Amino acid sequence: MINYFKMAYRNLGRHRRRTILSGLALAMGTALLMFIAAFFEGEMRSAMESTLHLSSGHLQVRDADYDPDKLSVAWDYLIENPDHLAAQIAALGPVETATPRLVASGIVTVKDDSAGVEILGVDPASSANDPYRIVEGQFVAADDREGILIGYPLAQSMGLKVGDQVNLLANTSEGAVDEQLFTVRGIYSTGTTAYDKGIVLLPLAKAQAFSGAENRASMIFVLLKDREQADAVKAAIPSANFQVKTWRELNSLLVLVNDFSNAYLAVINLIILGVTATVIVNTLLMSVFERTREIGILSAIGMKGRQIVSLFLAEASLLALGGIAAGGLIGWALSLYFGKVGIFFGDLGMSADLLFEDRIFTFLTIDSALNTVITAFVITLLASLYPARMASRMEPVEALRKAQ
Amino acid sequence: MEVAKLTNVTRVYKIGQVETRALNGVSMDIQSGEFTSLVGPSGSGKTTLLQLIGCLDQPTSGKVFIAGQETTGLNRNQRADLRKSAIGFVFQFFALIPTLTAYENVEMPLLLNGKSAAQRKQRVMELLEGVGMADRANNRPDQLSGGQQQRVAVARALATDPKLILADEPTANLDTENGEQVMEIMKKLNSETGATFVFATHDPRVIKYASRIVTLKDGVIDADNRGS
Numbered sequence: 001m002i003n004y005f006k007m008a009y010r011n012l013g014r015h016r017r018r019t020i021l022s023g024l025a026l027a028m029g030t031a032l033l034m035f036i037a038a039f040f041e042g043e044m045r046s047a048m049e050s051t052l053h054l055s056s057g058h059l060q061v062r063d064a065d066y067d068p069d070k071l072s073v074a075w076d077y078l079i080e081n082p083d084h085l086a087a088q089i090a091a092l093g094p095v096e097t098a099t100p101r102l103v104a105s106g107i108v109t110v111k112d113d114s115a116g117v118e119i120l121g122v123d124p125a126s127s128a129n130d131p132y133r134i135v136e137g138q139f140v141a142a143d144d145r146e147g148i149l150i151g152y153p154l155a156q157s158m159g160l161k162v163g164d165q166v167n168l169l170a171n172t173s174e175g176a177v178d179e180q181l182f183t184v185r186g187i188y189s190t191g192t193t194a195y196d197k198g199i200v201l202l203p204l205a206k207a208q209a210f211s212g213a214e215n216r217a218s219m220i221f222v223l224l225k226d227r228e229q230a231d232a233v234k235a236a237i238p239s240a241n242f243q244v245k246t247w248r249e250l251n252s253l254l255v256l257v258n259d260f261s262n263a264y265l266a267v268i269n270l271i272i273l274g275v276t277a278t279v280i281v282n283t284l285l286m287s288v289f290e291r292t293r294e295i296g297i298l299s300a301i302g303m304k305g306r307q308i309v310s311l312f313l314a315e316a317s318l319l320a321l322g323g324i325a326a327g328g329l330i331g332w333a334l335s336l337y338f339g340k341v342g343i344f345f346g347d348l349g350m351s352a353d354l355l356f357e358d359r360i361f362t363f364l365t366i367d368s369a370l371n372t373v374i375t376a377f378v379i380t381l382l383a384s385l386y387p388a389r390m391a392s393r394m395e396p397v398e399a400l401r402k403a404q
Numbered sequence: 405m406e407v408a409k410l411t412n413v414t415r416v417y418k419i420g421q422v423e424t425r426a427l428n429g430v431s432m433d434i435q436s437g438e439f440t441s442l443v444g445p446s447g448s449g450k451t452t453l454l455q456l457i458g459c460l461d462q463p464t465s466g467k468v469f470i471a472g473q474e475t476t477g478l479n480r481n482q483r484a485d486l487r488k489s490a491i492g493f494v495f496q497f498f499a500l501i502p503t504l505t506a507y508e509n510v511e512m513p514l515l516l517n518g519k520s521a522a523q524r525k526q527r528v529m530e531l532l533e534g535v536g537m538a539d540r541a542n543n544r545p546d547q548l549s550g551g552q553q554q555r556v557a558v559a560r561a562l563a564t565d566p567k568l569i570l571a572d573e574p575t576a577n578l579d580t581e582n583g584e585q586v587m588e589i590m591k592k593l594n595s596e597t598g599a600t601f602v603f604a605t606h607d608p609r610v611i612k613y614a615s616r617i618v619t620l621k622d623g624v625i626d627a628d629n630r631g632s
Contacts, residue, residue: 007501007504010503010504011503013503014502042582120584121484262446289604293497293499294501294502297495297499297501298501299484300458300460300487300493300499301487301488301512301513301560302484302485302487302488302489302513302516302517303482303484303488303491303516303517304481304485305480305481305517306482321541331468395461396460397455397460397461400460400495
């Protein structure tokens with residue numbers, strides 16, 4: 001059998017600079033594709049993690065009449081005796097934690113400065129609070145009647161530090177307004193500025209007392225060991241007096257954005273691969289034109305069209321192997337590096353409950369790495385078919401005549 | 405025995421609206437072991453005739469037979485198969501593959517014919533020795549002189565032991581000494597192996613070796629002299 005790869009290797013060595021430049025184009029294309037895939041994956045994971053762990057949970061159990069848009073603490077909208085229900089849900093196998101939370105709207109005032117906030121009453125002992133990393137001070141205790149936790153960006157903008165006092169005004173269950181001075185016990189950060197600047201945390205018991213909700217909560221916030229179990233757990237929760245929402249139902253926009261990002265990524269991939277493929281076609285076409293005489297000679301001594309195609313495909317394969325391997329390594333290294341240090345974007349804002357962390361950490365999955373490598377390889381080979389077939393269709397007599 | 409035969413062969417090239425009749429009703433046969441020169445001025449149709457015999461081109465009309473097989477009507481692959489097994493070529497320019505060594509250039513037709521590694525090695529070295537190039541087997545064409553390259557090309561043309569070797573102006577780019585050497589080698593191979601050679605040439609150095617001289621003029625055979 002003819003050693004096409006040996007011939008191909010030598011042919012590529014004829015014009016080293018051109019081969020290196022073409023390989024470099026492929027390498028850059030592959031590295032870019034891999035990095036973009038890792039960036040999108042990281043971004044969507046971050047959005048998913050932030051949104052699920054901070055905002056929606058994997059499941060929410062609410063009173064049948066609860067309307068999340070109203071942030072109302074009217075008794076009609078709240079779950080009675082939530083600890084009991086939370087304990088029942090927490091006993092289910094796939095559930096990691098289930099904790100009652102009360103959500104109310106309020107206004108924080110410091111001197112002349114004020115900001116609208118969402119007051120979140122939480123059980124300080126729950127592991128669901130883990131994303132609220134304390135950067136200064138400490139978490140509020142369950143029996144703290146005057147302590148409040150505020151987010152780092154809010155503290156920054158209002159010039160607050162631990163020990164300072166803030167005035168908190170809240171809507172109550174009776175539809176009235178109440179206010180009280182609280183002491184900042186701690187400043188937290190979730191890494192998501194848009195969230196942190198609008199949420200203050202109180203111990204659940206204090207939030208219930210302050211808002212007049214008494215022994216009631218807005219929801220049972222549920223986190224699962226595996227979020228794909230959400231539907232199964234939902235089915236296991238008695239729903240006669242409650243509405244049970246899964247993370248998919250609560251975050252339909254996020255799910256949509258996730259799907260859309262895949263389509264967006266495919267378009268970017270096509271553009272990058274299109275440019276790369278053009279470079280490969282150009283390189284091989286130049287090679288075909290330069291080697292017209294050789295193609296004529298090979299044809300004259302009996303090489304068939306498909307063997308000439310194989311020869312050019314072998315060249316493209318070697319070019320692709322070198323370029324894609326180098327690009328894959330670069331893309332992997334970049335993804336690994338930015339997966340550790342992240343890329344800082346700052347406050348990306350919050351829209352329709354979609355939360356993005358300030359720093360996006362790239363995340364390269366084996367699937368997307370393999371996808372990128374295989375797609376780049378296949379596209380390179382497909383692109384090289386045109387020049388290869390052009391070479392194979394040369395009439396030997398024409399090729400020899402042109403060469404003279 | 406008849407190695408090649410042409411019956412009333414015409415080849416017309418059409419460039420735009422202009423038709424050029426390169427060959428006009430040529431009939432001839434080539435017998436086994438002949439050392440034939442096709443001679444004539446430029447444009448007389450020598451190269452065209454050689455290309456038609458070599459199945460590199462097809463006639464506009466008429467028939468071409470190689471070893472009794474009609475080649476007109478064969479498709480590209482069938483013609484390629486015929487070329488690789490039955491015909492060897494030596495071109496005016498030193499038609500070696502520049503990335504392959506002398507050894508690998510001679511080996512290529514054997515590879516295309518599916519010969520084993522052992523068969524290839526034996527045959528290539530035998531041929532390179534025959535043309536006095538065994539010691540340069542591992543050199544690439546750019547490390548060889550024009551004469552040496554043409555000797556390797558002759559070895560390659562003989563690799564598959566073809567019935568017919570066609571050479572288009574094989575000495576045109578060689579100096580006198582190298583031209584003589586190449587012709588001596590071909591003549592020797594013709595005598596020793598009985599291989600049939602057909603040359604297109606206007607080089608008197610080549611013509612003097614010929615056992616048969618076919619003179620072409622304006623696309624027709626003007627004279628056909630079989631000598632000793």
